[in-house]
Amino acid sequence: MPTVPATAVADPVPGAGAPHLPRQPDLVQLLTPEGQRVEDPVYSIDPTPDELRGLYRDLVLVRRWDTEATALQRQGELGLWASLLGQEAAQVGAGHALRPDDMAFPTYREHGVAWVRGVDPLHVMSLFRGVDNGGWDPVETGFNLYTIVIPAQTLHATGYAMGVQRDGAETAVLAFFGDGATSQGEINEAMIWAASFQAPVVFFCQNNQYAISAPIERQSRVPLYQRAAGFGFPGVRVDGNDVLAVLAVTRAALAAAREGQGPTFIEAFTYRMGAHTTSDDPTRYRLADELEEWKLRDPIARLKVYLAHEGLGDADFFAGVEAEGDELAARIRSGTTSMEPPPAVSMFDAVYAEQTPPLAAQRAEFEAYQASFEGSSS
Amino acid sequence: MPTVPATAVADPVPGAGAPHLPRQPDLVQLLTPEGQRVEDPVYSIDPTPDELRGLYRDLVLVRRWDTEATALQRQGELGLWASLLGQEAAQVGAGHALRPDDMAFPTYREHGVAWVRGVDPLHVMSLFRGVDNGGWDPVETGFNLYTIVIPAQTLHATGYAMGVQRDGAETAVLAFFGDGATSQGEINEAMIWAASFQAPVVFFCQNNQYAISAPIERQSRVPLYQRAAGFGFPGVRVDGNDVLAVLAVTRAALAAAREGQGPTFIEAFTYRMGAHTTSDDPTRYRLADELEEWKLRDPIARLKVYLAHEGLGDADFFAGVEAEGDELAARIRSGTTSMEPPPAVSMFDAVYAEQTPPLAAQRAEFEAYQASFEGSSS
Amino acid sequence: MTTETLTIGKALNLGLRRAMEDDAKVVLMGEDIGRLGGVFRITDGLQKDFGEARVVDTPLAEAGIVGTAVGLAMRGYRPVCEIQFDGFVFPAFNQLVTQVAKMHARSQGRVPMPVVIRIPFGGGIGAVEHHSESPEAYFAHTPGLKVVAVSNPVDAYWGIQQAIAAPDPVVFLEPKRRYWEKAEVDLDATPEPLFGSRVVRGGDDVTVLAYGPMVKTALQAADAAAEEGRSLEVVDLRTLSPLDLDPVIASVRRTGRCVVVHEAQTTLGLGAEIAARVTEQCFHSLEAPVLRVGGWDVPYPPARMEEEYLPDLDRVLDAVDRAMAF
Amino acid sequence: MTTETLTIGKALNLGLRRAMEDDAKVVLMGEDIGRLGGVFRITDGLQKDFGEARVVDTPLAEAGIVGTAVGLAMRGYRPVCEIQFDGFVFPAFNQLVTQVAKMHARSQGRVPMPVVIRIPFGGGIGAVEHHSESPEAYFAHTPGLKVVAVSNPVDAYWGIQQAIAAPDPVVFLEPKRRYWEKAEVDLDATPEPLFGSRVVRGGDDVTVLAYGPMVKTALQAADAAAEEGRSLEVVDLRTLSPLDLDPVIASVRRTGRCVVVHEAQTTLGLGAEIAARVTEQCFHSLEAPVLRVGGWDVPYPPARMEEEYLPDLDRVLDAVDRAMAF
Numbered sequence A, B: 001m002p003t004v005p006a007t008a009v010a011d012p013v014p015g016a017g018a019p020h021l022p023r024q025p026d027l028v029q030l031l032t033p034e035g036q037r038v039e040d041p042v043y044s045i046d047p048t049p050d051e052l053r054g055l056y057r058d059l060v061l062v063r064r065w066d067t068e069a070t071a072l073q074r075q076g077e078l079g080l081w082a083s084l085l086g087q088e089a090a091q092v093g094a095g096h097a098l099r100p101d102d103m104a105f106p107t108y109r110e111h112g113v114a115w116v117r118g119v120d121p122l123h124v125m126s127l128f129r130g131v132d133n134g135g136w137d138p139v140e141t142g143f144n145l146y147t148i149v150i151p152a153q154t155l156h157a158t159g160y161a162m163g164v165q166r167d168g169a170e171t172a173v174l175a176f177f178g179d180g181a182t183s184q185g186e187i188n189e190a191m192i193w194a195a196s197f198q199a200p201v202v203f204f205c206q207n208n209q210y211a212i213s214a215p216i217e218r219q220s221r222v223p224l225y226q227r228a229a230g231f232g233f234p235g236v237r238v239d240g241n242d243v244l245a246v247l248a249v250t251r252a253a254l255a256a257a258r259e260g261q262g263p264t265f266i267e268a269f270t271y272r273m274g275a276h277t278t279s280d281d282p283t284r285y286r287l288a289d290e291l292e293e294w295k296l297r298d299p300i301a302r303l304k305v306y307l308a309h310e311g312l313g314d315a316d317f318f319a320g321v322e323a324e325g326d327e328l329a330a331r332i333r334s335g336t337t338s339m340e341p342p343p344a345v346s347m348f349d350a351v352y353a354e355q356t357p358p359l360a361a362q363r364a365e366f367e368a369y370q371a372s373f374e375g376s377s378s
Numbered sequence C, D: 001m002t003t004e005t006l007t008i009g010k011a012l013n014l015g016l017r018r019a020m021e022d023d024a025k026v027v028l029m030g031e032d033i034g035r036l037g038g039v040f041r042i043t044d045g046l047q048k049d050f051g052e053a054r055v056v057d058t059p060l061a062e063a064g065i066v067g068t069a070v071g072l073a074m075r076g077y078r079p080v081c082e083i084q085f086d087g088f089v090f091p092a093f094n095q096l097v098t099q100v101a102k103m104h105a106r107s108q109g110r111v112p113m114p115v116v117i118r119i120p121f122g123g124g125i126g127a128v129e130h131h132s133e134s135p136e137a138y139f140a141h142t143p144g145l146k147v148v149a150v151s152n153p154v155d156a157y158w159g160i161q162q163a164i165a166a167p168d169p170v171v172f173l174e175p176k177r178r179y180w181e182k183a184e185v186d187l188d189a190t191p192e193p194l195f196g197s198r199v200v201r202g203g204d205d206v207t208v209l210a211y212g213p214m215v216k217t218a219l220q221a222a223d224a225a226a227e228e229g230r231s232l233e234v235v236d237l238r239t240l241s242p243l244d245l246d247p248v249i250a251s252v253r254r255t256g257r258c259v260v261v262h263e264a265q266t267t268l269g270l271g272a273e274i275a276a277r278v279t280e281q282c283f284h285s286l287e288a289p290v291l292r293v294g295g296w297d298v299p300y301p302p303a304r305m306e307e308e309y310l311p312d313l314d315r316v317l318d319a320v321d322r323a324m325a326f
């Protein structure tokens, strides 16, 4: 394992190969990988013990959900699963920074944010089971449906934020995307728009070092958060495996947005511990060493150490959270395996708010055709 | 007329309203609006008297061409004309920085670059007359056809530069675009690509302060050249009305590209003195005052003052260039007015390199149909 | 009854104004639509009267315009996007096809998408490349979008208001070369439904279908045919998705012959779909196959050749002759 | 004669390899095509053998892939772009429609555009949204592009080489759900021309047209029909633009009946164009209108409903019955 001097991380292309991230002006960290609380000159946070335990609980539960989902996919109960393993802190931290009125625009991997927003995990599972495209109500939950076309949702987030401005509301919008997404034209347009109109939107990038097999170096030679300055708004890099730092940074950015100070770009520096999705084979493009090093920066372990060390969580507490996880997993498993798709004819029903006569006719044709098989089970 | 302190130009949104541009670290200038030669700490140039006179000649001739074209459009001989008035120095300077082997990718306004590349003005006029989409050979001239879809050509330039890399050639590529173009996704992708592959392409933005009616402030709150840093390569702002500075800066950037140092973003700070095109009415969106101020920064006048003052051009020389301009204008006029479109059937001929049977059949149908009118002049 | 003589352009302008007065959630967005009033002046004066928050001069990027419209719609607004010219809609294609068109279905109806995309379309104005395209078939092939094309000031005035009021995304095609054509518009009338076609001239021999700029051409052809004793029924399709073929089917069952006219390239243009459907539904009535008069299957040519590219009266009559001769 | 039993996927891989050996100007570009070998492994091993300059893992942006391919082609290269899934081609739509398709015509033939756009297309793999689309009609409506769809390993092996060697831009559609189907491929054979359709099964009662993944479905339908004493002639269209309808016309003149099958939404799908043309050219031979079996006019549904969306053997037979009953 090569030892890299601390300054090397400020290098144009940081990432794998380094041991745990040293603190540096360029990276906001409030809890080290060893579970030590540190201060940042700009971002501070003072969570109550309950809040800290709540964060820990969420981290554990979303990881448990994720593990169960991966297992269910292996067993043929899901068509696909996009694991968040390793990114729990980035998601739970960002999710907790949101106020109820705020609106989040996820990609396909933000199960941790979904969880914090109160979305029923089964409404996410239904998507990956192929039953629907997500079963939750975006407006009610303040959490848009998953967007698979990269990074279409960043423009939606910006437009939504322009609506917020017109409403004069104290609401902020949080747009999620990955490191790979930053190369698409649309997201750059979203940032240009947000800057031009000073829209209350925060761009939250989970730099998990890979876009499927493409390492971050392919997308950018400089740290991603620096992109924002070129568009005229602030960018900040935060340790994405440090839930406290993510919470503090995101909370500050959302507050600034609400106050009319315009957009912020947050780069949550993290790592995709698993495969891109269950269809992927990461051994083809990355080394096991890298994974081992990132394991040392695990987002849950460090909070557990901190809680234990500070006496904020005892064995009972930790066991209780585990038990909750088992329950959640069981509920997800039974809910998923018993999930049936709606009748196929429903595919005709929500194409438009106002059904068209030709489509109604096609629907009737479909029904008649389906009916023609009834009874004829040859 | 408001007086603005010199530092105000370094402001996030510079531009109109200021008197002539003061020198500042942020703007490369080698020849002041008053015709005074100044030095820049980074960019220097030592043109011979002949070169200086050549630059002057080109500036005058392309302006003359432009004036004639505008007149021809008014007289119904062109469908449209996109005037370069005010941008002569940016274009002639950039054009002169190119070596014969280099390749340029223009928008629809780079008549000055076309001129320097040796493109016959009539081959440009034919486009605006509606006879073809440009009559010159892109490869032979090292000057691509005009691209109207903003800013599609920046990706072509980047791809071409990737080809240059594969050839191991000492060639650089110059991509032209406007300030408005910087808001499009595609150009941001071009910059990301160029950075990622360190392609030998230089992004040359003529910030003429407007995209039709939209002032630069709508596209960006910070100087455009700063965009590049966010993508990991250098950006520089040059006085776009100073042909020497443009030449020096562009030459340096192209040299760096040829040497494998990757892309540069050049923002040539200039002004569109005329309408967007002959279809446009700028009085609807900008004040006459602004125009008056920019007149004081005229790109030709300053070089003339310098040449005269240094004894590099006498009355005969200036008169000679005027006379050349008259000749050029006459040639353009007669060539344009006598220009006929090719037979309509040719629209079928270059759709594919390898004609398809259905299109050949349509072509035959077209010919038969046309023939059916012959003789029948009722 | 208040009637005014309006050009199509002015009718659109008035229609937009009325829609904005009727519903404070209507927001116009596009390049140069504010201060300048749009390159065709369709939004002239609206920013002055409704302010910059409701008539938004955007940065230069079509994906941005349409993509932010999606977000505004999610927030309860009714965005009306102007694409400056037909040929510049393609940077927004991803947003239109994968997002605008699919959001309602994706969300099982929870997220409505009342977005209007106004596009001046078609040729005949002597323009440079990309300013004369007819991209309607791309949109009509995309479930989730609705597509209309207006041909006259009355439909322009009402249609834009109806499109804005509609709960679904509507690609609203404006016949740019007819912007200056005039007609009387009754501002108090009860408008015809947006998603219906209309017989605009009765006739017995051949049914001629057209939309947008070609309606006038079809009517001129009918005039010319009449002089030769031939009677053409002309249908203004008005809605391209959904298609409203009931009046067409009724007509073709009577005439036995059908000609479809459009500027778009013929292959996979609207005429293809109409030919397929009309043939299926009128199989036993047809005396001739449905014939198509469309743009040739070439990129739209330079301006001085566009007359030979575009369907005109003669090409319509030629097709009518061929249909009669079958 | 060297024959090998190959899947479609492996045949494409071998074909790409051979094209790269034959011409040093061939450059592959796409997301994850290098180290990973592509999400379907079509480019497996090629970066290892040909290096990173010829098998380029690109940043994540489709307009960038296609737009830089244009520039590479101008510099004399023959770029082969992989679009990871059909539903992700739309960000590149502007480059494809306004640049790739038009460059040759724009330059009066001076600038050739030998660019191949490989797209795994179609459904049936139980995927999430945007991974099962059939966008071919958008491209076939665009003059300047050529569009082919392969259905078997032999055509895959030769077709990709022919597409790369072709002087024009080719959208090359690969039937992703058939990637693992096998056949014997004679690596020394003289291939059939790329832009031709082929009768793959003779028959007398109804002519059934299909391409890409639906060819197998059509052949299965023919088998089933044969058991009921009905004889279907099956044509693999192979080329969607240009269409090669000569074998189809000949067949329909004989059978008098025609059914077109595709996964794409029916309205303005390829079936529309084919119906229009076949009707025009076989008007007096047709006993029934050309019938279309396509995807329904809805966004591609979630995976557990896709079987009801996709044409299958039964829906083809149902259309055959209806054609016979006319």
Ligand SMILES: Cc1ncc(C[n+]2csc(CCOP(=O)(O)OP(=O)(O)O)c2C)c(N)n1
Pocket: A109, A148, A149, A150, A151, A177, A178, A179, A180, A181, A182, A208, A210, A211, A212, A272, A276, D031, D060, D062, D084, D088, D091
């Ligand atoms: C427009 C588009 N192109 C390609 C894809 C296929 N794809 C899905 S995920 C992915 C990589 C995304 O990487 P990143 O943005 O870093 O997010 P991550 O998956 O790492 O969370 C790709 C290429 C897509 N979904 N959308």
Ligand SMILES: Cc1ncc(C[n+]2csc(CCOP(=O)(O)OP(=O)(O)O)c2C)c(N)n1
Pocket: B109, B148, B149, B150, B151, B177, B178, B179, B180, B181, B182, B208, B210, B211, B212, B272, B276, C031, C060, C062, C084, C088, C091
């Ligand atoms: C994709 C696209 N959208 C819209 C247009 C219409 N249009 C032509 S020029 C122009 C403004 C361009 O401004 P800028 O990039 O600053 O260049 P300038 O004209 O000032 O040289 C617009 C909006 C276009 N040509 N392409």
Ligand SMILES: [Mg+2]
Pocket: A178, A179, A180, A206, A207, A208, A209, A210, A211, A212
């Ligand atoms: Mg990533």
Ligand SMILES: [Mg+2]
Pocket: B178, B179, B180, B206, B207, B208, B209, B210, B211, B212
């Ligand atoms: Mg400009």
